[in-house]
Amino acid sequence: MADLKLEREFPVDSETLFAWVSDGAKLLQWWGPEGMHVPEHNLDFSRTGPWYSVMQNAEGQQYKVSGHVTHVDPPNSVGFTWGWHDDQDQRGAESHVTLTVTASGAGSRLVLDHRELADAEAVANHNKGWTSSLRKLEAQCK
Template sequence: MTDVSIERVFSAPQEKVFSFITETENLLKWWGPEGITIAENNLNFSACGPWFSVMVNGEGERFKVSGLVTSVDPPNSVSFTWGWHDDRDIRGAESHVTVTLSADKSGGTKFELVHRDLTDEEAGVRHNEGWTSSLRKLEQFVNS
């Protein structure tokens, strides 16, 4: 198993950042790597329960991921499971994501994402790239 850990500091206050990682309207602004659109979803990380999204790349390929929101502690953290679906819509191996926020000394927000239990190194590299790209989009929204 492989884990990915990514940290950022955003200039926005913690409550604003938390709204962008939990509320549907805000999630849809940054969810998925650059160049991806969200074709279908029930993204809502503000309460425990199921979620899914279908991402579509520039070539029209569809990528479905789903899971359960397992913990929500406003405005400090959210945790959820994560599993990719194959082309027959069969869900694969489950991994776990936790996003933790804390106020920093300058009035901004320290953001930490940990994606645990990925199947192997290659999955770790791909998820690190995907999250890094997604977080570039998030940064544009929360810091504006």
């Protein structure tokens, strides 16, 4: 198993940043790597329970991921399980994501902690996807 940890600073207060990482309507504005849109989902990290999203690229390829929101502690953190689906909609190996928001001198800091990924290749792929998604979030929080 391998882990990925990313940290970003945002020029907004903790409550505002927490809303961006928990509210479904706000999540949709940055969820998924650049060039992807989300045609189908039930994203809402403001409550515990199941969630899923289908991301689609410009060529029409779709990628489904789902899990369960395990904890919500506004405005500090939200945690959820994460598992990709294959072409037959079978859910694969499960990992866990925690988004932690703290106040910082510039506004607030987001720590994305994605744990229990299968291997170094999975870490590299998730690093690329999350980094791209976080660039979209940074554009929203200016």
